[in-house]
Amino acid sequence: MATAVLVFLWFGITAYAVLAGADFGGGVWDLLAGTTQGGRAMRRRIAASIGPVWEANHVWLIFALVVLWTGFPPVFAAVTSTLYVPLSLVGLGIIVRGSSFALRKAAPQMALKRALSPGFGLASIVTPFFLGTVAGALASGRVPAGIARGDILRSWTGPTSLLGGALAVVGCAYLAAAFLLADARRDDEADVVEAFRRRGLITGAVCAALSVVAIVVLRLDAPRLFNGLTSVGLPLVIASVVASALSLLCLWRRRYALVRGTAALAVVTILWAWAAAQYPQLLVGSATVAQAAAPSATLTALVISLSIGTVFVLPSLAGLLYIVRLPQKAGSQAS
Amino acid sequence: MPVAVPLADVISNNLDAARAQMGVSLGWHIIVASLGVGFPIIILFAEWRALHRKDSDALRLARTWAKTAGVLFAVGAVSGTIISFEMGILWPGLLGTFGSVIGLPFALEGIAFFIEAIFVGIYLYGWDRLSPRMHLLSGVPVAVAGIASAFFIVTANAWMNDPQGFSRVNGKVTSPQPLTAMFNPATGPETLHLLLASLMVTGFVVASVYAFAYLRGRRDRYHRLGFIIAFVFAAVTTPLQIGAGDIAARYVADRQPVKLAALEAQANTQSGAPEHLGGVFINGQLHGAVLIPHALSILAFGNPNATVKGLNSVPPANRPPVNEVHIAFDLMVGIGFGLLALSTWLAWAWRRLRSLPTSRWFFRAAVLAGPAAAIATEAGWVTTEVGRQPWIVYGVLRTDQAISTAPGLFVLFPVLLAVYTVLTVATLLVLRRMGQASRLTVVPATQLAAS
Numbered sequence: 139m140a141t142a143v144l145v146f147l148w149f150g151i152t153a154y155a156v157l158a159g160a161d162f163g164g165g166v167w168d169l170l171a172g173t174t175q176g177g178r179a180m181r182r183r184i185a186a187s188i189g190p191v192w193e194a195n196h197v198w199l200i201f202a203l204v205v206l207w208t209g210f211p212p213v214f215a216a217v218t219s220t221l222y223v224p225l226s227l228v229g230l231g232i233i234v235r236g237s238s239f240a241l242r243k244a245a246p247q248m249a250l251k252r253a254l255s256p257g258f259g260l261a262s263i264v265t266p267f268f269l270g271t272v273a274g275a276l277a278s279g280r281v282p283a284g285i286a287r288g289d290i291l292r293s294w295t296g297p298t299s300l301l302g303g304a305l306a307v308v309g310c311a312y313l314a315a316a317f318l319l320a321d322a323r324r325d326d327e328a329d330v331v332e333a334f335r336r337r338g339l340i341t342g343a344v345c346a347a348l349s350v351v352a353i354v355v356l357r358l359d360a361p362r363l364f365n366g367l368t369s370v371g372l373p374l375v376i377a378s379v380v381a382s383a384l385s386l387l388c389l390w391r392r393r394y395a396l397v398r399g400t401a402a403l404a405v406v407t408i409l410w411a412w413a414a415a416q417y418p419q420l421l422v423g424s425a426t427v428a429q430a431a432a433p434s435a436t437l438t439a440l441v442i443s444l445s446i447g448t449v450f451v452l453p454s455l456a457g458l459l460y461i462v463r464l465p466q467k468a469g470s471q472a473s
Numbered sequence: 474m475p476v477a478v479p480l481a482d483v484i485s486n487n488l489d490a491a492r493a494q495m496g497v498s499l500g501w502h503i504i505v506a507s508l509g510v511g512f513p514i515i516i517l518f519a520e521w522r523a524l525h526r527k528d529s530d531a532l533r534l535a536r537t538w539a540k541t542a543g544v545l546f547a548v549g550a551v552s553g554t555i556i557s558f559e560m561g562i563l564w565p566g567l568l569g570t571f572g573s574v575i576g577l578p579f580a581l582e583g584i585a586f587f588i589e590a591i592f593v594g595i596y597l598y599g600w601d602r603l604s605p606r607m608h609l610l611s612g613v614p615v616a617v618a619g620i621a622s623a624f625f626i627v628t629a630n631a632w633m634n635d636p637q638g639f640s641r642v643n644g645k646v647t648s649p650q651p652l653t654a655m656f657n658p659a660t661g662p663e664t665l666h667l668l669l670a671s672l673m674v675t676g677f678v679v680a681s682v683y684a685f686a687y688l689r690g691r692r693d694r695y696h697r698l699g700f701i702i703a704f705v706f707a708a709v710t711t712p713l714q715i716g717a718g719d720i721a722a723r724y725v726a727d728r729q730p731v732k733l734a735a736l737e738a739q740a741n742t743q744s745g746a747p748e749h750l751g752g753v754f755i756n757g758q759l760h761g762a763v764l765i766p767h768a769l770s771i772l773a774f775g776n777p778n779a780t781v782k783g784l785n786s787v788p789p790a791n792r793p794p795v796n797e798v799h800i801a802f803d804l805m806v807g808i809g810f811g812l813l814a815l816s817t818w819l820a821w822a823w824r825r826l827r828s829l830p831t832s833r834w835f836f837r838a839a840v841l842a843g844p845a846a847a848i849a850t851e852a853g854w855v856t857t858e859v860g861r862q863p864w865i866v867y868g869v870l871r872t873d874q875a876i877s878t879a880p881g882l883f884v885l886f887p888v889l890l891a892v893y894t895v896l897t898v899a900t901l902l903v904l905r906r907m908g909q910a911s912r913l914t915v916v917p918a919t920q921l922a923a924s
Contacts, residue, residue, distance in 0.1 A: 190598040193550050193590040197583070203557045204583045207568045208576025215569025218561025219877045225562060226885050229555035230892050233548075237896055240547030241903045244540060246910035250903065285565045286879035432573030432649065439577050439651045447584035454591040454614075461595050464602040 139438060140431035143209035144417075146444050147202055152409050154198035156313065156402045159306075161192045163314025165235060165262020166307070167337060174252065183330050184314075185243060187321045190462040194455060196236065208440050210430040212283060213420045217272075220281045220288035224268040231265030234258075263307055270306030274299030277412060278360035279422030283430075297359040305348050309405065312341040316385065316401040323394055324463075335389055338397070342386040349382075362422055366415025374411035378404050488876050490883035491563040496858075497886075498556050501893055503854055504847050505549035509589075510623050510668065511675025512542040513616040515706050520609050522702075530695040534702070536600065537911045538679070541904060543597045548900055550590065555889075563882070566875030567865055570646055574639045575632050577651035582625035589618035620668060627667045631659035634857070635728055636866050662717070662724040663857070669714040670853065674846045676707025677812065681843025682908070684836045691912075697829065704839065707846070708816035715809055719772070725860075726773035729867065730782035731791065732860040735798040737769055738762070739783045746770045746781035751803055754795040757784075793862040801855040808849035815842055 164184045171177030171184075207214035218225055238257030245251050271294040275281055278298035281288050315338035322330035356364040367375055385400035387393075418427040431437060516538045523532035557579075560568055568576065592614040599608050632638075638654030639646050683700035726733045733739070738749050738759045746769040752762025770779040784792050815838050822830040829835075865872040876882075 190594040193547060194587065194594055196550060196554070197587045197590050200554060200557055200586065201583045204576065204579040207561065207572040208580050211569050211572025211576065214561050214572060215565035218558060219565040219879050222562040222877065222879055222882065222885075225558050226888075229558040229562075230889065232554050233551045233892060233896065236551035237548045237899065240544050241899055244544045244907055245903050246906050250906060254899065285569060286877050290879050290881065432576070433647065436573040436577065436649050436651055440580055443577065443580055443584065447581075447587070451584065451587045451591070454588060458591045458594045461602055462598050466601040 139434055139441060140209070140427050142441050143205060143431070143437050143444075144427060146441070147205045147209065148410070148413050150198050150202035150205060152406055154195070154202060155409055156405050157191070157195035158198060159266065159310045159405065160313040160317040161188050161195055162235075162262045162266045162307075163310035163312065164188045164318060165239070165258050166311045167314055167318070167334075168255070169259025169262065170337075174248070179327065179330050180333055183318055183322050183325075183327060187318055188239070189243060190458065192236070192239070194458060196232070199232075205440065205444070209432055209437060210420060210427075211432060213425055213430045215285055216283050216287065216421055216425070217276065217281055219286040220290065220293050221272050221275055222286075223290055224271045224275075224294045227268045228265055228272070231261045231268065235261035235265060262310075266306040266310045267303040268294075270303035271295070271299035272302075273306070274302030276421070277302070277356075277363050277416070279362060281421050283421050283424040297355045301348065301352055301355050305345070305352070308341050308344050308348060312338060312345055313401055313405065315341060316389070316398045319389075319394060320398040331394070335392070338389050339386070342382075342389065346382070346386070349379075360422075362419075363412070363415055367411055369415075371411040371415035374407045374414060378407035378411060381407060487882040488873055490886040491876055492872070494886040494889055495559060495563060497890060497893055498552070498559055499858075500851055500854065501897070502549065502552045502556060503850060504674065505545055505552060506623065507667075507671035507674040507850060508542070508545050508678065509549045510619045510671035511673075511706075512538065512545065512679075513612060513619055514672070515675065515679065515702055516542060517609065517612045517616055518706070519702055520612065524605055524609060528698075530698050531702075533695060534699050539597060539600075540907060540911075543593065544900070544904065544907075546590075546593050548896065550586075552896075553586075562885075563877060564865065564875045565877050566870065570870065570875075571636075571639070571866065574636075574646060574649040574651065574654045575629050578625040578628045578632075578655050582622045582629075585618045585621040585625060588614055589622060592618065623668055623671060624664050627664045628655045628657075628660050630857075631663040632657050633866050634663070634861055635659035636869050658728055659724060662721040665717045666714070666721045666853070669710055669717050670850050672710045673707050673714055673812070674850050676703050676705075676710060677839075677846035678843035679703035680707060681840045684839035684842075687836050688833065688840065700839075701829070704819060707812070707842075708819055711809070711813050711816045715813060718806070718809060723773060726781070729861070731784065731787050732793065732798075732857075733773065734782055734784045734786070735793045735795050735860050736802040736856060737781075738795050738799040739769070739781055741783040741785050742780060743783060744770070744780040745778045746773075748772065749799070752799070754799060759799075791863060793860050798856055798860045801852040801859070805849045805852040805856060808845045808852070812842055812846060812849075815839065 164187065168177075168181055168184050171180040203214075206217075234257045238254040238261070242251050242254040242258060245254065274296065275288075275294040275298075278296055280293040280296060280299075315334045319331055319334040319338065322334060356367065381400045381404035385397055385404060388396045388400065416422065419425070420427055420430050432440075516535050519531045519538065520535040522528050523535055592611060595603075595611045596608070596615055599611055603611060632654050635657040636654070637657050638650040638652070640648050680700055680703035683696050683703065686696045687700060722733075722736075725736065737746075738752060738754045739746060740754075740757050740759065745767050748765040748768035749759055750763040750765070752759045754760075767777040769781055771777050773779065773781060784795065815835075818830055818835055818838075822828065822835075861867055863871050863873070865875045
């Protein structure tokens with residue numbers, strides 16, 4: 139039963155990484171879109187693509203947190219207490235980002251919109267960066283079990299964390315380019331497609347370079363994870379490399395149909411490779427799934443609730459994605 | 474050890490800072506979340522009216538309110554997220570120890586919130602993509618999920634007041650029964666009280682905007698309809714809330730006698746206890762209060778001579794801070810009755826004149842009713858949270874045992890306060906500008922024909 143909860147947890151984290159990751163990347167591109175006039179088409183594309191879905195995508199994070207604290211309470215306590223600095227910055231980043239995006243959209247005047255833009259853009263970099271450092275801290279085994287037992291600064295500033303932060307930001311940017319490009323193509327925005335292709339190629343190349351660095355860093359800084367990734371996790375690592383390469387190649391050759399799917403697949407497979415490599419350690423060296431799992435009555439209630447929830451959530455999500463792609467009726471106001 | 478003193482000092486600073494941080498985060502969120510529960514209901518009512526009566530003013534109200542609700546939903550979603558982090562960052566001893574007991578309602582809330590977020594997207598972006606009837610229906614899950622999320626979250630808070638559904642062996646929690654924990658004796662009174670509070674806050678806050686417009690001379694049908702829908706919604710809820718408050722108070726008298734003693738600043742155990750209105754509690758005595766003989770015994774236990782436990786029934790270390798709780802409680806109750814009086818004014822005018830009261834004083838009072846309802850919610854929340862101190866889980870876990878031992882935690886509070894100040898200013902500014910802009914737009918005739 140603990141494994142079932144873990145699968146739900148990791149499913150939530152994966153969904154958050156892919157979907158909210160693309161939304162974060164949208165914020166990065168919004169920041170870098172240039173002047174009000176020159177960046178207008180791109181910014182409009184970003185707002186139109188992210189607007190209807192970002193709140194639903196954001197809920198995956200809350201989902202993952204509540205599943206973690208219900209299913210594996212001591213792990214939640216250990217992670218949040220030792221990593222309180224980056225997690226607080228993530229929390230504040232989420233507030234700044236979400237509110238400035240929503241307020242900017244609602245603000246009727248350009249001056250107000252412009253004042254809110256940097257909050258959205260900068261927080262879209264800060265938030266995934268610190269989430270990446272948290273992932274790095276966990277992957278390199280710097281968070282021990284117990285309350286605030288790890289070093290509150292050194293736990294998340296090691297090589298794996300810094301790499302994780304950088305990869306998270308660049309990865310989000312690539313995902314966003316791939317997602318936005320597909321939306322722009324559907325709506326026949328040729329200039330925007332071209333702009334995101336260029337940006338995708340650059341961030342894709344940076345991602346690839348960072349991944350090569352990762353081989354060295356993980357080997358030295360997170361040897362247990364490295365061993366896992368090169369044994370049990372290897373098929374998934376290879377799948378991720380292939381998907382990334384394919385995504386970049388399709389982007390290069392303007393075969394856009396596959397870019398988005400392969401980019402998402404690359405993220406999914408690398409996250410599950412990490413999970414497979416680290417299993418059954420939740421906190422490397424100090425807590426396994428069996429040690430940290432809640433008693434079975436809780437796990438059973440949780441799995442039942444989540445299963446029922448999934449039956450409602452997934453079709454609703456599909457409905458949302460379907461409806462926002464419907465054409466707007468003629469004669470109506472733009473909302 | 475010489476180190477021991479400064480260390481203890483830092484930890485106690487951390488405790489105060491952490492409580493302040495949690496207070497600001499939750500105090501902010503509770504208002505936005507209350508609007509998130511109430512707003513969809515009145516928006517749906519307006520849209521339903523627009524559809525069935527071909528009422529263009531109601532449609533314009535629904536669309537304007539939906540835009541506002543969309544902004545509030547977004548800031549509510551993100552201001553709720555940091556609370557999930559703070560549950561672990563500040564109080565790892567709470568969920569780290571009891572997560573298996575009381576995590577379930579949070580997971581259920583997560584699912585409800587998911588549904589809410591998805592349908593908010595469908596509703597807000599569906600205006601011009603769905604048929605009017607489908608659009609109205611797509612708002613129903615928003616309202617239902619909003620109520621469900623609030624219910625689930627408050628069951629967790631109810632459990633903190635009335636913990637059950639687990640046993641402890643050597644301090645370790647064993648045999649958790651999540652459903653027993655969720656449906657504890659406090660669940661009924663607390664969830665009812667908060668849900669009604671959400672409806673009241675929404676109704677009075679929205680009505681106060683239109684009351685202000687009325688005083689400024691905007692008295693066309695659109696503005697009057699906006700006022701009436703919101704105000705009537707709140708006015709109908711108010712007497713129900715007074716009843717729910719009575720149920721909650723009797724619950725507290727029964728299950729949390731020390732909290733009741735703090736609410737009423739009741740120093741000593743006493744039979745035939747009077748009700749204390751106002752006053753300041755100094756050195757174990759209440760000064761300057763108005764007494765209503767036997768009233769507390771009657772209200773709490775239905776018997777004029779019933780014994781009410783005083784603060785002296787527990788050692789000083791187990792008593793909550795009295796003044797904060799007593800003043801907050803009186804403020805909440807006072808505002809509640811003030812709002813009841815205002816609601817009665819409307820009902821009276823409607824019976825006699827078949828219209829809104831004509832007095833400008835009614836509308837001046839209605840302008841104040843919005844902020845007052847929000848203050849009453851904050852006061853009620855202070856009453857229950859501070860009244861539970863020094864316990865985070867009543868009688869089981871003390872707040873100072875649940876706090877994180879991480880150094881430097883106190884730095885977070887000023888940072889958070891700064892961010893929230895900017896957030897509040899920005900939100901109010903944008904909402905104000907939206908209001909000004911919405912007066913200049915009119916729903917095109919084609920839109921009305923479509924509905």
